[in-house]
Amino acid sequence: MTIERPTFLNFARLRFPVGSVASIGHRISGVLLFLTLPFAVWALERSLRSERPLDLNGGPLARLAFFVLAWAAAHHLFAGIRHLLSDANIGSSLQASRASAWAALIGAVAVASAVLVLP
Amino acid sequence: MMVFSGQRAFLLQRLSALVLLAYVVAAALRLAFGAPAGLAEWRAWAAQPLAAAILLLLAGAVLLHAWVGVRDVVLDYVQPLPLRAAVLLLVASVLVMLGAWTALILVSHAL
Numbered sequence: 001m002t003i004e005r006p007t008f009l010n011f012a013r014l015r016f017p018v019g020s021v022a023s024i025g026h027r028i029s030g031v032l033l034f035l036t037l038p039f040a041v042w043a044l045e046r047s048l049r050s051e052r053p054l055d056l057n058g059g060p061l062a063r064l065a066f067f068v069l070a071w072a073a074a075h076h077l078f079a080g081i082r083h084l085l086s087d088a089n090i091g092s093s094l095q096a097s098r099a100s101a102w103a104a105l106i107g108a109v110a111v112a113s114a115v116l117v118l119p
Numbered sequence: 120m121m122v123f124s125g126q127r128a129f130l131l132q133r134l135s136a137l138v139l140l141a142y143v144v145a146a147a148l149r150l151a152f153g154a155p156a157g158l159a160e161w162r163a164w165a166a167q168p169l170a171a172a173i174l175l176l177l178a179g180a181v182l183l184h185a186w187v188g189v190r191d192v193v194l195d196y197v198q199p200l201p202l203r204a205a206v207l208l209l210v211a212s213v214l215v216m217l218g219a220w221t222a223l224i225l226v227s228h229a230l
Contacts (some may be wrong), residue, residue, distance in 0.1 A: 037185065038213075041221050048162055048228045065205045077143060080136055087133065 022101035025108075026079035029072035036069060063116060070115040075108035128187045135184035142177050162228070171229035182214045216223040 016024075046052075082100045085091050091100050157162040164170050189210050197203045 027192060031192060034189050037181070037217055041217050044221065045224045047158065048165060048224060068228050075165070077140075081140070084133065084136060084140075085201075 012099060018098055018101040018105070022079050022082065022104045025075050025105065026083065029076040029079075029108075032068070032072040036072075067112050067116045071108055071112035074111035075104065078104035078107050123222075128190070131183055132187040134163070135180045138176075138180040139184060165225070166229050168229055171225045174225050175222060178218060178225075182218050185215055186211065196208070 010043055079101075082091070082097075082104050085100070086097070155164060165174065167225065192205065193203060193206050197206050
């Protein structure tokens with residue numbers, strides 16, 4: 001089953017255009033969100049059952065985790081919408097797909113920053 | 120489980136994505152216009168059977184979407200078959216347990 005194939009994995013020479021950055025970001029954020037699921041269910045239980053629910057305005061470390069999570073959720077959402085649209089062949093031109101990739105990347109950071117700033 | 124692979128997985132991923140998108144829009148609208156004022160109001164809302172059903176459907180969509188996505192990632196990066204099977208089994212078990220835990224929380228709260 002092993003086939004000898006030529007491989008080209010010189011990372012210094014691999015090119016990462018903005019579309020591929022948005023795409024790998026979608027994958028990384030998806031894995032992050034998956035890893036967060038147990039904490040999400042735990043937070044749900046605390047919010048419904050516990051006498052003392054989670055304090056979302058915790059220390060700096062909690063806020064950093066919150067920022068990363070908000071980024072992951074927002075990026076996965078925006079890049080996911082971009083992928084759904086491209087399924088429907090909307091925005092497939094090079095110019096449009098680059099623009100939407102930038103929009104997803106910047107929009108996700110903007111949403112995460114807003115979540116960090118809001119009380 | 121052939122149900123969750125191949126073209127069905129592709130479709131399941133897209134359909135669950137659309138369901139989740141609808142939930143995001145609904146949640147954003149609810150937060151913008153009439154967010155629950157506090158913990159008590161949130162708990163009272165979640166205790167209604169219809170609300171519990173809505174949250175259960177959300178959990179189901181999340182778990183199915185997570186399964187297809189994580190499965191794709193594992194198939195891409197974990198090449199040795201025994202290891203791949205073990206990782207996929209672990210992922211599936213975690214997702215099933217999370218689903219059962221969520222159902223338990225929501226149903227016991229609504230009862």
